[in-house]
Amino acid sequence: MTQRKISPATLTHLLGRWPGRGAAYLNLARGIQQLILDGRLPLAAQLPSERALADALGLSRNTIKASYDVLRDDGFVQVRPGTRGVITLPPTASTPGVPLPPLTHPHLIDFAVAALPAPEGLIHQAFAHALTALPAYLPTHGYTPLGLPALREAVAARYAARGLPTSPDQIVVTFGAQHAFSLIVRTLTRPGDRVLVDQPTYPHALSTLRESACRVIPVALTPEGWDLPGFEAAARQTSPHLAYLIPDFHNPTGHLMPDGVRKQVMRVLRDTRSVIVIDETLAELALDVPPPVPFASHDRQAAVVSIGSMSKSFWGGLRLGWIRAPRDVAERLAAARSAMDLGTPVVEQLASAWLLQDPEQALQPRRDQLRQQRDVLATQLRDHFPEWTFRVPEGGLSLWVTLPQAVGPSVLAQAPRFGLRLTAGERFGQAGVFARQLRLPFARPADELQEGVSRLARLFRGGSAQETRAHTSQSAAHEDV
Ligand SMILES: Cc1ncc(COP(=O)(O)O)c(C=O)c1O
Numbered sequence: 001m002t003q004r005k006i007s008p009a010t011l012t013h014l015l016g017r018w019p020g021r022g023a024a025y026l027n028l029a030r031g032i033q034q035l036i037l038d039g040r041l042p043l044a045a046q047l048p049s050e051r052a053l054a055d056a057l058g059l060s061r062n063t064i065k066a067s068y069d070v071l072r073d074d075g076f077v078q079v080r081p082g083t084r085g086v087i088t089l090p091p092t093a094s095t096p097g098v099p100l101p102p103l104t105h106p107h108l109i110d111f112a113v114a115a116l117p118a119p120e121g122l123i124h125q126a127f128a129h130a131l132t133a134l135p136a137y138l139p140t141h142g143y144t145p146l147g148l149p150a151l152r153e154a155v156a157a158r159y160a161a162r163g164l165p166t167s168p169d170q171i172v173v174t175f176g177a178q179h180a181f182s183l184i185v186r187t188l189t190r191p192g193d194r195v196l197v198d199q200p201t202y203p204h205a206l207s208t209l210r211e212s213a214c215r216v217i218p219v220a221l222t223p224e225g226w227d228l229p230g231f232e233a234a235a236r237q238t239s240p241h242l243a244y245l246i247p248d249f250h251n252p253t254g255h256l257m258p259d260g261v262r263k264q265v266m267r268v269l270r271d272t273r274s275v276i277v278i279d280e281t282l283a284e285l286a287l288d289v290p291p292p293v294p295f296a297s298h299d300r301q302a303a304v305v306s307i308g309s310m311s312k313s314f315w316g317g318l319r320l321g322w323i324r325a326p327r328d329v330a331e332r333l334a335a336a337r338s339a340m341d342l343g344t345p346v347v348e349q350l351a352s353a354w355l356l357q358d359p360e361q362a363l364q365p366r367r368d369q370l371r372q373q374r375d376v377l378a379t380q381l382r383d384h385f386p387e388w389t390f391r392v393p394e395g396g397l398s399l400w401v402t403l404p405q406a407v408g409p410s411v412l413a414q415a416p417r418f419g420l421r422l423t424a425g426e427r428f429g430q431a432g433v434f435a436r437q438l439r440l441p442f443a444r445p446a447d448e449l450q451e452g453v454s455r456l457a458r459l460f461r462g463g464s465a466q467e468t469r470a471h472t473s474q475s476a477a478h479e480d481v
Pocket of ligand 1: 175177178179281308481
């Protein structure tokens with residue numbers, strides 16, 4: 001069974017308080033339309049039958065029919081004779097034509113990248129130690145498809161310190177988390193396989209899945225986080241081959257999955273025999289809560305494949321990450337990688353191994369800085385945009401902001417003229433959804449964030465593009481991460 005169905009109970013729950021003011025059929029249609037645009041109802045899923053929804057909402061069947069007719073006429077539902085309406089999007093709802101602006105403005109404030117600059121001095125020190133250690137490796141050939149033993153040991157020790165005993169031979173070193181995920185997808189899936197993902201989720205993971213011709217099954221997060229009944233229904237209806245989740249300070253929403261939910265998610269995915277891939281790229285950026293224990297520790301028998309990275313904890317420029325997996329899976333991944341590359345550079349691995357010996361010297365100042373920057377961004381947004389809503393996350397790198405209306409392609413296209421680089425919320429989900437959302441990272445210094453929000457205010461209130469002030473942005477990224 002692969003066709004997802006929205007149950008009347010789920011739709012009633014998502015619609016919340018009901019009915020609103022005005023004609024019931026129109027309110028219902030607008031309510032369902034907003035749920036579709038906010039990514040809460042998955043595209044291609046079947047709506048409940050008219051009769052079942054009428055019973056659940058206590059409305060007449062004619063009202064539901066009128067409502068479904070409006071949705072069909074507006075392009076949000078497709079109806080084929082004899083079948084239930086299937087959720088879709090009108091062609092105009094999507095703004096895929098808005099590319100990321102280039103970095104041409106001299107004082108650009110980059111809200112498209114959620115990554116911190118390198119910690120002061122520490123990366124130099126790490127490379128100095130790496131160069132001291134290097135002579136011992138020069139007599140070897142230097143190819144390390146699984147990774148250098150010294151780094152695999154350091155990564156395994158970090159898992160153990162975080163509450164998950166790990167052996168170095170469970171670790172495969174990669175060029176960052178994104179490379180890790182593409183290696184996993186390339187090795188463990190085939191075209192057409194169903195892959196369950198959070199909605200919203202990390203956009204480059206979606207690109208990997210599209211390129212591998214996997215069928216993406218999005219499961220909507222609620223404003224409070226994971227929706228266990230929705231997750232369980234989607235998993236049982238579709239039996240995904242693989243599930244990709246970001247339980248720790250989720251990108252882009254910042255949610256942290258509670259322990260009880262982790263256990264249940266694990267139980268469901270074991271039942272459906274899915275490969276469980278957990279992206280822990282942001283796990284070390286706990287700002288107000290104790291650091292989460294690794295997901296795999298909730299069920300040590302389950303075959304969890306975890307992804308980790310130096311990028312957010314230390315520096316993205318290291319291009320270093322890893323996979324933690326059962327030994328046989330780790331070996332399979334390392335063997336498969338030769339189609340793409342033959343291992344990670346030795347010096348970067350040695351530098352990373354040194355950094356991981358005492359991670360707190362980088363992490364503690366980073367967390368303090370991020371906490372302060374997060375609070376500045378939240379305060380500035382509340383002052384300038386009281387109508388925008390967001391949750392202040394307990395960790396991570398960004399705020400996921402909901403606007404009263406769609407951001408719109410013209411605002412996104414105008415942003416560079418105001419010295420801003422913005423990522424459309426739509427990049428974090430299926431095309432056309434999250435049109436009223438923006439991910440705003442708090443990865444830049446406080447003064448830059450303040451200036452950035454003033455520019456946002458001018459952009460959204462139709463002010464002059466000429467007033468942008470100079471600031472100290474050093475961003476050199478050309479992609480959003
Ligand atoms: C959830 C998530 N996964 C993976 C990545 C990619 O990380 P890396 O730089 O290690 O490739 C990012 C970067 O933003 C991320 O947020």
